[in-house]
Amino acid sequence: MNLLLVEDEPNVVSVVVRGLAAEGFNVSVAPDGNTGEKMALTNHFDLIILDIMLPGINGLELCKIIKKEKPNVPIIMLTALGSTENVVAGLDNGADDYLIKPFKFAELFARIRMLLRRYNGSVNPDQVINISDLQINLTAKNVKRGDQEITLTATEYRLLEFLAKNKSKILSRIDILENVWDIDFNLGTNVVDVYVNYLRKKIDKNSDQKLIHTAVGLGYVMKEA
Numbered sequence: 001m002n003l004l005l006v007e008d009e010p011n012v013v014s015v016v017v018r019g020l021a022a023e024g025f026n027v028s029v030a031p032d033g034n035t036g037e038k039m040a041l042t043n044h045f046d047l048i049i050l051d052i053m054l055p056g057i058n059g060l061e062l063c064k065i066i067k068k069e070k071p072n073v074p075i076i077m078l079t080a081l082g083s084t085e086n087v088v089a090g091l092d093n094g095a096d097d098y099l100i101k102p103f104k105f106a107e108l109f110a111r112i113r114m115l116l117r118r119y120n121g122s123v124n125p126d127q128v129i130n131i132s133d134l135q136i137n138l139t140a141k142n143v144k145r146g147d148q149e150i151t152l153t154a155t156e157y158r159l160l161e162f163l164a165k166n167k168s169k170i171l172s173r174i175d176i177l178e179n180v181w182d183i184d185f186n187l188g189t190n191v192v193d194v195y196v197n198y199l200r201k202k203i204d205k206n207s208d209q210k211l212i213h214t215a216v217g218l219g220y221v222m223k224e225a
Helices: 010-022 033-042 059-069 084-092 105-120 154-165 173-180 191-203
Strands: 002-006 026-030 047-050 075-079 097-100 128-131 134-137 142-145 148-150 212-215 219-222
Touching: 002 010, 002 033, 010 026, 010 105, 026 033, 026 128, 033 059, 047 059, 047 105, 059 075, 075 105, 097 105, 128 154, 134 154, 154 173, 154 191, 154 219, 173 191, 173 219, 191 212
Parallel strands: 002 026, 002 047, 047 075, 075 097
Antiparallel strands: 128 134, 134 142, 142 148, 212 219
8 A cells, every 4th residue: 555645744754654664554755745746646645644734835735636636545634733623624625534743653543544445445454565566465475576476485475574564674684583484493594595585586586676685794674775
């Protein structure tokens, strides 16, 4: 599931992006209304989260613009403006829901799930991880890169899932051994390097954008760039 967050407060961005990434969402961020408009209208997003007080185009106007062009994209307004008038204004401009800062992440996540179910039927957004054009279905345990299905062994899949769930985090070989293999596995083995190479041949070999990277002297990291 691809989400867009239009928000100019770094602390809010950090909390929301980190929390949603942990739940399997791919989150793009726009720091102002003008960037948010361009991203929202030129890319596919399953749901959009907007602040109201934004540099450039404000969130209310941006919501109206997006809903005019893409009426089937659910929008949550995320803002400190919590008066009845502000809530009504947000809903009148096309917002589907309204969450007031400060908020608990669990409440935001619950509202996202509710809106995705409403718009898309039965949806389990936390069961799919998207990294660039790589899609990992945690329920079916299948993997696709673009339109191509990728066949993995059980161990390769466990390794890929662990790397993907920790996107952008450098993982040491011991971290990987303890989570993908048994904690008592022989730590002197090079099994991690061997299986990372197996994965690279299946995941990255035929793509210009490499997702599995070596952090020299530290371990491995999965990231988009």
